[in-house]
Amino acid sequence: MADPDLPAALATETRRGIGVSPGTASGPVVQVAPPVRAPADEPPTTDADAALAEVKAAFEATALDLEERAARADDTAQQILRAAVLIARDRSLLKAVGKHLAKGVGKAGAVHAGIEEFATQFLALGGYFAERVTDLRDVGSRALAHVLGVPVPGVPELTTPSVVVAHDLAPSETATLDRAMVLAIVTEAGGRTSHTAILAAQMGIPAVVQVPGATTLAAGTVVAVDGDAGEVVVAPSEELLATLGVRRERLAAALAGSGGPGTTRDGHAVALLANIGGVEDAIDAGAQDLEGVGLFRTEFVFLSAERAPTLEEQVEIYRRVFEPFGGRRVVVRTLDAGADKPLAFADLGPEENPALGRRGLRLSAERPDLLDTQLEALAVAARETGADVRVMAPMVATAEEADWFSRRVRENGLAKAGVMIEVPAAALRAEHVLRDCDFGSLGTNDLAQYTMAADRMQGELSDLLDPWQPAVLDVIAAACEGAGRAGRPMGVCGEAGGDPLLALVLVGLGASSLSMAPGKVPLVRLALARHTLPQCRQLAQLARTARTAGEAHDAVRAAASAELTALL
Ligand SMILES: C=C(OP(=O)(O)O)C(=O)O
Numbered sequence: 031m032a033d034p035d036l037p038a039a040l041a042t043e044t045r046r047g048i049g050v051s052p053g054t055a056s057g058p059v060v061q062v063a064p065p066v067r068a069p070a071d072e073p074p075t076t077d078a079d080a081a082l083a084e085v086k087a088a089f090e091a092t093a094l095d096l097e098e099r100a101a102r103a104d105d106t107a108q109q110i111l112r113a114a115v116l117i118a119r120d121r122s123l124l125k126a127v128g129k130h131l132a133k134g135v136g137k138a139g140a141v142h143a144g145i146e147e148f149a150t151q152f153l154a155l156g157g158y159f160a161e162r163v164t165d166l167r168d169v170g171s172r173a174l175a176h177v178l179g180v181p182v183p184g185v186p187e188l189t190t191p192s193v194v195v196a197h198d199l200a201p202s203e204t205a206t207l208d209r210a211m212v213l214a215i216v217t218e219a220g221g222r223t224s225h226t227a228i229l230a231a232q233m234g235i236p237a238v239v240q241v242p243g244a245t246t247l248a249a250g251t252v253v254a255v256d257g258d259a260g261e262v263v264v265a266p267s268e269e270l271l272a273t274l275g276v277r278r279e280r281l282a283a284a285l286a287g288s289g290g291p292g293t294t295r296d297g298h299a300v301a302l303l304a305n306i307g308g309v310e311d312a313i314d315a316g317a318q319d320l321e322g323v324g325l326f327r328t329e330f331v332f333l334s335a336e337r338a339p340t341l342e343e344q345v346e347i348y349r350r351v352f353e354p355f356g357g358r359r360v361v362v363r364t365l366d367a368g369a370d371k372p373l374a375f376a377d378l379g380p381e382e383n384p385a386l387g388r389r390g391l392r393l394s395a396e397r398p399d400l401l402d403t404q405l406e407a408l409a410v411a412a413r414e415t416g417a418d419v420r421v422m423a424p425m426v427a428t429a430e431e432a433d434w435f436s437r438r439v440r441e442n443g444l445a446k447a448g449v450m451i452e453v454p455a456a457a458l459r460a461e462h463v464l465r466d467c468d469f470g471s472l473g474t475n476d477l478a479q480y481t482m483a484a485d486r487m488q489g490e491l492s493d494l495l496d497p498w499q500p501a502v503l504d505v506i507a508a509a510c511e512g513a514g515r516a517g518r519p520m521g522v523c524g525e526a527g528g529d530p531l532l533a534l535v536l537v538g539l540g541a542s543s544l545s546m547a548p549g550k551v552p553l554v555r556l557a558l559a560r561h562t563l564p565q566c567r568q569l570a571q572l573a574r575t576a577r578t579a580g581e582a583h584d585a586v587r588a589a590a591s592a593e594l595t596a597l598l
């Protein structure tokens with residue numbers, strides 16, 4: 031814990047990682063078991079009847095687990111769980127597994143094969159059945175765990191507030207966490223812009239990734255998680271917990287007076303906006319003191335969908351997202367499917383390098399049906415709610431792509447079109463890329479990935495992915511200058527915008543708005559209010575003249591207002 035009040039002896043139990051979602055919390059560990067696979071060297075089945083009896087018992091154990099959960103769940107979850115119970119007790123599923131056992135396939139292999147056979151049939155039937163494929167596979171992997179005698183995979187049902195610990199979490203797992211029960215998230219893998227990190231911050235749950243040995247922490251062990259310092263303290267003392275409490279109170283007191291639109295000390299306006307991923311986020315963010323939404327990641331809504339959402343389904347979702355913001359702006363990003371955000375219904379098949387492949391707008395170009403339905407739904411929802419909706423495309427690299435997108439946006443009756451600037455090519459050519467658009471928005475997560483040639487999914491490369499890298503700052507500067515020449519505003523919606531020191535640098539480089547997890551807004555607002563625009567420009571200059579990311583950060587921290595840095 032980077033706190034001067036903390037006695038040094040207490041640091042002995044500390045495990046260090048990367049803090050990706052601010053705040054502190056302490057509580058008992060709940061381990062998330064990894065996905066289960068049928069082992070490649072599984073012995074063949076020699077007694078098919080005995081094996082079938084074991085598999086039947088595994089499915090029944092799964093049904094009983096699910097029934098128990100259903101008894102405690104709310105209405106919607108109960109319906110889903112009861113449908114899963116029916117799958118686990120389905121006789122024809124067991125028969126399909128039995129056929130594979132009779133051919134000599136091992137028990138785990140037969141369960142997998144039976145489930146996949148059913149998945150293929152469900153997908154072919156479409157509609158309600160296609161939507162049950164995720165549940166079917168979930169039942170399959172639970173039964174597989176029982177067959178193999180290993181822990182049931184996935185996030186266990188939380189009955190008391192807990193710290194969720196995992197090797198890593200799938201985006202869909204993070205998105206479905208029960209916010210009221212998750213005190214903090216700790217992972218062994220993941221990186222500063224992995225989607226676990228982004229979703230945790232959006233939900234306001236403290237999180238630390240890249241924590242060595244996190245999965246070896248025994249369930250029930252109490253840990254203190256510091257999402258600011260990136261530390262996890264095992265079995266924290268009362269003294270440490272009290273220190274963290276004092277820190278939380280100090281920060282809350284400092285932020286209590288911060289409110290209203292974002293502005294520097296000399297009155298330069300910088301809109302402070304929220305990054306959201308769905309209806310629940312919109313309701314939370316809409317109730318907060320911020321100026322709207324700078325990034326609605328629409329693909330997050332459909333992470334578990336097996337088939338493309340219909341026009342009507344989308345209209346309903348977008349309407350519920352727009353309503354909480356009244357007349358405030360809502361910047362919607364069209365589906366950014368592919369690479370780190372796979373969507374089952376927008377899968378173009380395996381690729382060698384998905385981050386460099388047909389993702390984002392490139393995928394929309396191959397599946398214009400998906401884009402057009404989405405734009406139409408956005409236009410209907412915007413009309414019905416009267417919201418100030420602006421639409422932008424992900425992963426734009428060229429002026430032609432930007433022109434193609436903005437034309438399609440306008441053809442669908444939407445007034446404002448923009449593009450994300452997250453590919454260095456688009457950043458360097460921003461003046462031309464933005465000519466037919468209304469605005470640009472810097473996606474610093476991907477911009478760091480592509481500028482530094484470092485896969486954002488690979489947590490070990492976190493140092494290269496640091497947005498303080500001077501090369502990344504140079505590319506951002508070029509993008510802001512280009513936007514200035516084109517007379518278009520350039521915002522920031524990557525994670526960099528939520529770092530209070532980096533936010534000052536970004537404003538100094540020319541960013542006109544900053545969009546971030548809503549919980550990060552108050553501290554960024556305070557940071558801006560303590561500095562003038564010329565000071566932000568000086569800080570930006572300091573950062574760009576540094577040779578390394580560390581030097582850039584340290585130089586800005588040393589020169590920033592002491593009132594701010596005392597809170598960091
Ligand atoms: C905001 C961004 O989008 P995402 O993290 O969803 O790719 C980004 O790349 O910075």
Ligand SMILES: [Mg+2]
Nearest residue numbers: 452473475476
């Ligand atoms: Mg991106």
